[in-house]
Amino acid sequence: MSETIQQKFESCEEVLDYICAHFGDADDSERCRELERHLEKCPDCKSYCDSIDKMIGLYRATSPCFSDDARRMLLDTLGIQERD
């Protein structure tokens, strides 16, 4: 049965708020180090954080590149020649 972070840890609400605002930022602040310390001792927040990281990584990894054909079509649409 799945439990919730809110039910288990009152202070995790603040942790989640911080993760929400700063996730992915390269942050060397005391607040960030505090978060890392929290994650080391809180398996639920760590699991949540890791899975969000993986989920975002998957969405990024499955984004295709803008193809050369699409670029040519776009330049055509804008009326621009390759040699311009």
Next chain:
Amino acid sequence: MSNEDEARIIEKAKAGDNAAIKQLVDEYAPVIFRFSYNICRNQDRAEHATQETFLSILKKLNQFDNRSKFSTWLYTIVSNHCLMLARSEKTRRHMSLDDDENTVPEIAVDHWEHDPEASVERADLKEHLDDAIDKLAPEYKVIFVLRDIEGLSTEEVSNITNLSVPAVKSRLHRARAFLRSELTPIFKERDHE
């Protein structure tokens, strides 16, 4: 591209210099395409949205006054374009998420036992990712894509979407929790294999 180079190219593009416009295409079309793709998760529609957005950008380029970053201005145009397209698709149904920015949603802490990174090659993975994000309302999708996939700051997302920072954080929190809950069954599969 440095800020000075970009400003110079924009001024030339405003004057109708095709080489400058082509430089803007090469620099920003991939960004606009990636954003559009992650909103609609469809390559053809994303390419079409990129074309429409660039036409709009060139039409409005004289309105750009350097008060914001050029990329912020572009994201504002493409976000509005994608939201307008999504709202015109009246047949789609999206999950309703409580938009109260003062409450933190409950987060299920199911553990992802199966390493999703090893699943990138799975044939059905993209389908699951597409299905999950497709259920998300466009107003939430835009926030998730700008903040998490494009990597913009919460403040930049707030400027682009014209929402307060707490509203952005609330929507982002709900979008992540929703997508995670949609994808959790996929990454717990191995437990049952």
